[in-house]
Amino acid sequence: MSNIYLPKSTISESRANFIWISLLLGFIVLFFAGFTRVFLLQEDLNEYFSRQHYDSSEIKAHRGSIWGKGGAALAMNADTYHITLSPKQLRQAKTSKEQYQRYAQVLAQALEMTPEEVLKQMHSERRFLYLQKNVPASVAEHIKWSKITGVGAEYISKRFYPDGENFAHIVGYTDWRGIGRSGIEFVKHGKLDATDGEVRHINAGQKGAISELSHQPAVAGKNVYLTLDRGLQYQTHTALAAATQKHKAASASAMVMDITNGDILALANYPSFNPNFIRTVEDNQINHALADQVEPGSTVKPFVIALALEDQLTEATEVLETKKALQVGKLRVHDKHVRENLDVRGVIRKSSNVGAVLLAQRIGGERLESFYRQLGFGGDKVLQFPGEGKGLLRQHKGWRSVDLATHAYGYGFSLTLPQLLQAYSIFATDGVLVTPRLWQREAVVAKKHVLSPAVARSVRSMMEEVVSTKGTAAAAAIPGYRVAGKTGTVGKWTNGEFDLSRRRVFFAGMAPVSKPRYVVVVMVDEPTKNGDSGGAVAAPLFQKIMQSALLFGGIRPDAIRAKKVI
Amino acid sequence: MLLPFRYVDRQFCLAVGLLLFVGITTLYSLSFIAKAHFSYSHFVKHCIYLVGALGVFATLLQVPINSLRKKMYWVLGLALLLSFFTLFSDPIKGARRWISIFGVSLQVSEVLKFAALLAFACWGKLSIENNALRKQVLRPLIPLAVFGGIVLVLTIVQKDLGTVVLLAVTGLLVLILAGIPKRYVFLLGVLAVLVIILLVGLEGHRQSRITAFIDPFADPHGAGFAQLQSLMAYNNGGLFGVGWGGSLQKESLPEVHNDFIIAIIAEEHGWLGFFFVCALYLFIGMRMISIGKVANKRGELFGAFYAYLLAGLILTQVMINVGGSTAALPSKGLTLPLLSYGGSSLWATAAMFAVLLRLDYENKLHAEEVQ
Numbered sequence: 001m002s003n004i005y006l007p008k009s010t011i012s013e014s015r016a017n018f019i020w021i022s023l024l025l026g027f028i029v030l031f032f033a034g035f036t037r038v039f040l041l042q043e044d045l046n047e048y049f050s051r052q053h054y055d056s057s058e059i060k061a062h063r064g065s066i067w068g069k070g071g072a073a074l075a076m077n078a079d080t081y082h083i084t085l086s087p088k089q090l091r092q093a094k095t096s097k098e099q100y101q102r103y104a105q106v107l108a109q110a111l112e113m114t115p116e117e118v119l120k121q122m123h124s125e126r127r128f129l130y131l132q133k134n135v136p137a138s139v140a141e142h143i144k145w146s147k148i149t150g151v152g153a154e155y156i157s158k159r160f161y162p163d164g165e166n167f168a169h170i171v172g173y174t175d176w177r178g179i180g181r182s183g184i185e186f187v188k189h190g191k192l193d194a195t196d197g198e199v200r201h202i203n204a205g206q207k208g209a210i211s212e213l214s215h216q217p218a219v220a221g222k223n224v225y226l227t228l229d230r231g232l233q234y235q236t237h238t239a240l241a242a243a244t245q246k247h248k249a250a251s252a253s254a255m256v257m258d259i260t261n262g263d264i265l266a267l268a269n270y271p272s273f274n275p276n277f278i279r280t281v282e283d284n285q286i287n288h289a290l291a292d293q294v295e296p297g298s299t300v301k302p303f304v305i306a307l308a309l310e311d312q313l314t315e316a317t318e319v320l321e322t323k324k325a326l327q328v329g330k331l332r333v334h335d336k337h338v339r340e341n342l343d344v345r346g347v348i349r350k351s352s353n354v355g356a357v358l359l360a361q362r363i364g365g366e367r368l369e370s371f372y373r374q375l376g377f378g379g380d381k382v383l384q385f386p387g388e389g390k391g392l393l394r395q396h397k398g399w400r401s402v403d404l405a406t407h408a409y410g411y412g413f414s415l416t417l418p419q420l421l422q423a424y425s426i427f428a429t430d431g432v433l434v435t436p437r438l439w440q441r442e443a444v445v446a447k448k449h450v451l452s453p454a455v456a457r458s459v460r461s462m463m464e465e466v467v468s469t470k471g472t473a474a475a476a477a478i479p480g481y482r483v484a485g486k487t488g489t490v491g492k493w494t495n496g497e498f499d500l501s502r503r504r505v506f507f508a509g510m511a512p513v514s515k516p517r518y519v520v521v522v523m524v525d526e527p528t529k530n531g532d533s534g535g536a537v538a539a540p541l542f543q544k545i546m547q548s549a550l551l552f553g554g555i556r557p558d559a560i561r562a563k564k565v566i
Numbered sequence: 567m568l569l570p571f572r573y574v575d576r577q578f579c580l581a582v583g584l585l586l587f588v589g590i591t592t593l594y595s596l597s598f599i600a601k602a603h604f605s606y607s608h609f610v611k612h613c614i615y616l617v618g619a620l621g622v623f624a625t626l627l628q629v630p631i632n633s634l635r636k637k638m639y640w641v642l643g644l645a646l647l648l649s650f651f652t653l654f655s656d657p658i659k660g661a662r663r664w665i666s667i668f669g670v671s672l673q674v675s676e677v678l679k680f681a682a683l684l685a686f687a688c689w690g691k692l693s694i695e696n697n698a699l700r701k702q703v704l705r706p707l708i709p710l711a712v713f714g715g716i717v718l719v720l721t722i723v724q725k726d727l728g729t730v731v732l733l734a735v736t737g738l739l740v741l742i743l744a745g746i747p748k749r750y751v752f753l754l755g756v757l758a759v760l761v762i763i764l765l766v767g768l769e770g771h772r773q774s775r776i777t778a779f780i781d782p783f784a785d786p787h788g789a790g791f792a793q794l795q796s797l798m799a800y801n802n803g804g805l806f807g808v809g810w811g812g813s814l815q816k817e818s819l820p821e822v823h824n825d826f827i828i829a830i831i832a833e834e835h836g837w838l839g840f841f842f843v844c845a846l847y848l849f850i851g852m853r854m855i856s857i858g859k860v861a862n863k864r865g866e867l868f869g870a871f872y873a874y875l876l877a878g879l880i881l882t883q884v885m886i887n888v889g890g891s892t893a894a895l896p897s898k899g900l901t902l903p904l905l906s907y908g909g910s911s912l913w914a915t916a917a918m919f920a921v922l923l924r925l926d927y928e929n930k931l932h933a934e935e936v937q
Contacts, residue, residue: 009694009695009865009867010694010862010863010865010867010870011690011694011743011744011745011862011867011870011871011874012743012745013859013862015742015743015745016743016855016858016859016862016874018742019739019742019743019874019877019878020851020852020855020877023851023877023878023881023882023885024848026881026882026885027844027847027848027881027884027885030885030888030889030892030894030895031841031844033889033892033894034800034888034889034891034892034893034894035837035892037797037892037893037894038797038800038801038892041782041783041797041801042801044783045794045797045798045801046801048786048794048798049798049801049802049814052798052818053814053817202814
């Protein structure tokens with residue numbers, strides 16, 4: 001160290017200070033650089049943060065149920081599970097052959113499959129698959145507790161229709177997302193629909209949720225209550241199916257109404273479909289009872305006669321010249337099956353077109369049209385259902401003499417089955433029009449008097465003769481009960497003419513006559529075998545349905561009473 | 567002979583104690599994470615290391631500065647030998663930085679840092695005493711260049727660019743302090759930048775870290791992941807933080823107990839907590855500089871260089887670590903002294919601080935003698 005050059009033996013103070021200040025500046029610059037960076041990226045960082053740490057889980061809410069009369073569930077949600085399988089996870093867990101066998105045994109037993117099927121799925125190349133769908137909770141629980149690698153159960157709230165095809169047209173169905181697509185499910189979707197709840201929470205990786213941020217409760221859908229009677233609907237459906245098959249018809253429809261309050265107790269069509277398996281069914285979805293707008297044929301004759309009696313243009317005992325054919329303009333009206341001159345009662349009993357036309361000519365087009373409109377023909381939808389028809393009734397000013405004639409026996413205008421049902425209620429209630437209703441807890445519409453009670457009773461007694469050996473519909477008679485009704489048979493308008501080989505037949509009636517309770521209308525489209533008239537096809541069908549209605553309703557037979565009550 | 571309490575720099579010790587406290591509490595909070603790489607047992611281990619570090623501290627405090635300076639070559643030799651051994655160790659995450667001695671793994675770069683500090687201080691003392699840099703610039707640089715070359719080669723193999731940068735900065739500081747003419751300072755700065763660029767170009771993972779530094783959102787799941795997660799921690803913390811233990815980012819930040827512990831502190835205690843920690847480091851640095859100045863005045867050049875360089879080393883390391891976590895600098899695999907998990911880092915820091923406090927003690931003894 002004994003060097004001669006020793007002018008300076010300490011570290012320069014200024015250089016030390018320089019270093020200290022540089023370090024200090026470095027700190028300050030870094031601090032602000034970091035702060036600025038975070039500040040500028042704030043929004044992006046917030047978004048990333050919430051995506052990374054916040055999660056939400058859904059709380060499933062049930063869709064509302066659809067109930068029939070007396071608490072019968074027509075549509076409800078059931079807790080089911082989809083059994084899921086991840087073949088990839090099985091492979092990754094290095095599952096041994098014995099384990100595969102054991103797993104397959106357990107699953108096959110639980111899911112009612114063969115072990116071979118399960119094994120085939122387990123060795124699938126796919127990452128994920130559904131082993132079985134819509135499995136009940138008990139089975140899903142069993143599988144969960146078996147703790148098989150790669151097998152899980154996914155909760156599904158499935159729409160379930162206990163009565164299957166009986167109620168298919170009226171109740172309708174939902175699609176896989178739970179949105180109502182037809183029937184009540186569609187009409188009342190807003191009411192039935194449930195709102196799923198959501199919980200937002202902080203997610204801590206594999207440890208799951210650690211803290212709740214917000215909680216939106218689930219809101220279950222509201223229930224819908226219908227007037228339909230499950231048992232009667234079943235009987236109606238069965239009767240329609242039997243009739244359709246017996247007569248090789250295209251379709252058949254029927255409606256039953258309780259006239260005390262207008263409740264529709266049954267509304268069915270055949271053929272139908274099963275809404276539980278809607279993805280595999282595409283046919284038979286038309287609700288003929290509501291959608292079809294049909295020419296009613298002879299079923300409107302009681303209205304013409306009632307109107308003539310009401311306006312005192314005739315008497316029940318007046319004999320009309322029905323033997324002869326009647327020429328109205330270009331139209332020749334003729335009753336082939338009538339070989340005598342009938343009185344007014346006979347016109348209904350034998351369903352005479354000539355008699356009806358003669359009376360209609362007395363009434364006149366203006367009065368006839370206004371009466372039909374009072375009954376609801378060609379007016380509004382009766383049940384306010386989507387796809388329901390309105391019918392068509394032209395203004396009388398446009399009618400020619402031919403039109404007046406055809407309107408008297410049910411051609412040249414159209415109506416729907418509910419309209420016919422509603423109109424027939426006037427005979428059952430002594431002149432009061434009862435509006436049908438489908439919803440329980442819906443206010444009963446104010447009743448409308450359209451006919452004097454005496455006329456209504458008189459026409460009812462005339463219609464009772466229809467259901468006798470002398471009338472057109474002896475097959476509609478029910479032992480022990482007095483039944484009144486009217487047949488109808490129309491040819492379909494095909495290629496510019498009425499084709500009587502393609503028919504539509506009706507029967508509308510009520511029972512018991514002494515104090516009517518039910519009105520039933522039935523319609524069979526294109527019966528081809530074992531008879532093709534209203535009396536042969538529609539009347540027996542009506543008889544079956546009405547008998548069931550009386551039975552389920554606990555209505556006492558009225559045959560014991562004196563014959564002339566009315 | 568233990569040091570009498572009155573000679574201890576109490577403010578310095580308080581600052582260090584506070585930093586250790588912050589470190590322990592944060593590691594405790596980290597021990598709750600779901601991931602397995604840091605658990606409660608790691609926290610317990612860290613506490614044991616801390617006790618060990620106190621032992622190292624107390625032992626080295628007894629060694630006089632002069633005898634330490636004379637044993638300097640032993641320390642340097644040992645550090646280089648250990649570094650050499652790392653070449654044959656099993657790589658962890660693609661880097662050979664640890665060697666296992668009796669089942670305890672040791673991060674050699676920490677030993678190397680301590681040794682380099684002693685060596686630089688020794689070199690500085692000699693060059694000032696010989697006035698070497700005034701006579702001739704290049705020849706006195708030869709030992710430094712040789713040492714630098716060895717360290718460079720070792721660290722390239724170890725893939726430890728952080729330590730290279732740290733030692734390069736310390737080397738630059740010793741040159742400035744030893745009185746190198748000003749024009750060479752600029753030249754050396756340019757040289758250092760060139761070396762860093764070369765090293766960056768050499769390794770793909772360093773390149774991607776640079777691009778991630780420029781735009782953390784460019785590759786949010788790849789190269790930019792760590793810095794982005796770190797920025798999210800700062801952002802979530804805000805000014806006052808989410809509270810002790812409330813950090814969510816500890817779940818997603820990689821190397822959360824080492825490189826990114828300051829981000830968790832910022833998340834749990836906010837920018838205020840972050841500022842507090844930075845201020846503590848600056849305070850420690852300031853105390854080091856002032857101890858150095860006292861030593862300088864009394865002609866204890868080795869001690870003075872040591873204190874100045876220690877300030878530079880510690881503060882630079884903090885800057886690299888903190889800058890990496892706020893994405894103000896590219897991220898480097900450097901620990902945060904006193905806060906990060908790890909025995910090697912703690913023990914090395916304890917040794918460095920022991921020498922510093924010994925110097926302070928000798929300064930005070932000297933002052934008493936003068937009086």
